[in-house]
Amino acid sequence: MSAILILRDKEYEVRPGMSLLDALKKSNIVPESVIAIRDGEMITEDEILKDGDKIKLVAVISGG
Amino acid sequence: MRQHRLALCKEHYLEWVPEQTERFIKKYEMFSRNEKILVAVSGGKDSLSLWDILVNLGYQADGLYLGLGIDGGIDYSHESQRLTEKFASERNLKLHVVDIEKEYGQSIPVLSMISHRGQGKPCAVCGLAKRHEMNRIARDLGYDVLATGHNLDDEAAVLFGNTLVWDSERLLRQGPVLPSAEGLARKVKPLCRFYEREMTAYAIASGIEYIYEECPFAEGSQSIYYKELLNQMETTRPGAKLTFYLRFLEARKSGELFIEKNVEAAHLHPCPKCGQPTSTDDLCSFCRMIEKAALVTG
Numbered sequence: 270m271s272a273i274l275i276l277r278d279k280e281y282e283v284r285p286g287m288s289l290l291d292a293l294k295k296s297n298i299v300p301e302s303v304i305a306i307r308d309g310e311m312i313t314e315d316e317i318l319k320d321g322d323k324i325k326l327v328a329v330i331s332g333g
Numbered sequence: 334m335r336q337h338r339l340a341l342c343k344e345h346y347l348e349w350v351p352e353q354t355e356r357f358i359k360k361y362e363m364f365s366r367n368e369k370i371l372v373a374v375s376g377g378k379d380s381l382s383l384w385d386i387l388v389n390l391g392y393q394a395d396g397l398y399l400g401l402g403i404d405g406g407i408d409y410s411h412e413s414q415r416l417t418e419k420f421a422s423e424r425n426l427k428l429h430v431v432d433i434e435k436e437y438g439q440s441i442p443v444l445s446m447i448s449h450r451g452q453g454k455p456c457a458v459c460g461l462a463k464r465h466e467m468n469r470i471a472r473d474l475g476y477d478v479l480a481t482g483h484n485l486d487d488e489a490a491v492l493f494g495n496t497l498v499w500d501s502e503r504l505l506r507q508g509p510v511l512p513s514a515e516g517l518a519r520k521v522k523p524l525c526r527f528y529e530r531e532m533t534a535y536a537i538a539s540g541i542e543y544i545y546e547e548c549p550f551a552e553g554s555q556s557i558y559y560k561e562l563l564n565q566m567e568t569t570r571p572g573a574k575l576t577f578y579l580r581f582l583e584a585r586k587s588g589e590l591f592i593e594k595n596v597e598a599a600h601l602h603p604c605p606k607c608g609q610p611t612s613t614d615d616l617c618s619f620c621r622m623i624e625k626a627a628l629v630t631g
Contacts, residue, residue: 301564304533311534313340329533330564331377331547332487332556 272322276303283318290314292324302330343538350535351386354523361509363521368477370394373467374420374428376413376544378536379482381420383524385541387480388426394480396421399466400432401459402440405549413544420541431470433462439626442550447629448622454550458622465619468609471518483522486529489574490559492581504590508582516603516610528574529560 274281274296281296289312293300303326305312318324341349357363364370370387374380374396387394398417403410414430421428434440439447441462442455451457471479488507495503509526513519524532536543551557566573584590601610604617611617616624 299561299564299568301528301530301567302561304530304537306537311343311537327533327537327545329530330486330557330560331379331529332490332551332554332560 270320272318272320272324274298274305274324274326276326277328285318285320285322287318288314289316289318289324292318298326303328346534347538350382350527350531351390353527354383354386355390357509357526358521358523361521363480363510363523364392364478364519366392368393369475370478370480371429371467371471371474371476372396372480373463373482374398374417375482376415376417376420377482378541378543379484379487379524379529379532381417381482381541381543382532382536382539383480383482384420384426385424385539386535387523388424395427395429395476397429397431397467397470399463400430400434401462402432402434403442403455403459403548403550407546407549409544409546409549412546416542416544429470429474431466433466436466437623437626438630444622444626447626450622454554456550456554459550461619461622465607465609465617468516468518468520469607472516476518478519478521480521480523482524482532484524484527484529484532485574485578486560486563487556488522488525489563489578490556492578493559493563494555501590504581505585508585514601514610516608525578526575 270285271282272285272292274283274292276298281298283292283295287295289305290300293303293314300314305316306325306327307322312324370392372380372384372387372394374384375398384394384396396417398414400414401410418428418430437444441459444462445451445455445458448458450461467479492504492507495507509522511517511520563574601612602614603609604611604620606616606620609617
């Protein structure tokens with residue numbers, strides 16, 4: 270039983286049943302720095318992750 | 334959007350962002366519908382979204398793309414130009430493309446190497462060339478105002494950096510509008526109150542195809558480091574970045590930050606070559622760099 274977060278080709282396995290916000294924190298990803306997409310739709314931080322979810326994380330920081 | 338205590342569906346979000354942009358344009362008196370706007374577009378999410386919003390709001394907005402000649406193993410400049418041209422042609426918008434190498438004989442990375450500016454990274458030269466060229470082209474082509482896609486995170490990171498060293502001159506210059514002056518076009522930042530995350534969401538929700546890859550030279554940059562620090566703060570204190578920026582603008586406007594004479598201390602002279610204002614008595618930094626490059630390359 271797991272859900273997967275994918276950020277720039279790197280995968281993070283998390284426990285289903287927790288919120289996206291908690292999953293990001295557990296994976297040491299700063300929530301403010303990404304947008305999460307599930308099945309082509311953006312989801313919010315309070316979304317509860319389900320078993321088998323594959324969440325694509327889009328990095329938002331740009332600049333130099 | 335925890336900082337606004339607001340949750341919107343996609344349809345209403347795509348209405349909310351342009352409505353707020355219009356509000357900021359009016360609040361900071363950026364420009365009117367009679368004025369001609371030149372939008373500096375890089376192919377990234379912010380500048381393309383800004384162009385999309387301004388056109389949809391009914392403003393006369395053309396685009397300017399600067400070819401910087403950055404490859405970095407990912408064909409960065411070519412890909413960003415391709416996406417910008419695609420965006421413009423799909424919407425039937427006018428885009429000016431200026432290639433730095435064709436204009437001045439060298440790409441940004443080569444200019445950086447020749448001029449020894451920026452401690453081995455071309456970012457300082459890139460910023461200098463972009464500011465110079467955006468101003469030159471806006472004035473040469475008769476635009477009333479130059480608009481850039483700087484978002485709140487960009488502005489907060491600059492503010493944070495300048496505050497760390499108490500750079501009063503730079504702090505007094507920062508704001509949503511830089512008024513026109515002798516040799517300088519008016520510069521505005523209509524997205525300055527939107528979080529970077531909000532602009533990414535807008536670009537994705539509106540189906541704007543933008544360059545996702547970061548500039549290959551941006552890795553490890555100071556501004557990204559500051560953004561990461563501020564984002565950590567934002568996670569535990571939603572609204573921290575917005576408050577930091579807005580309170581600064583309020584304090585600056587009220588004159589509480591610094592004594593006004595500091596502004597007058599920055600004497601500017603026209604560069605004898607290009608005519609743009611410079612703080613030195615001789616050529617401006619940009620023209621000096623180009624002259625040096627010409628000497629080195631013969």
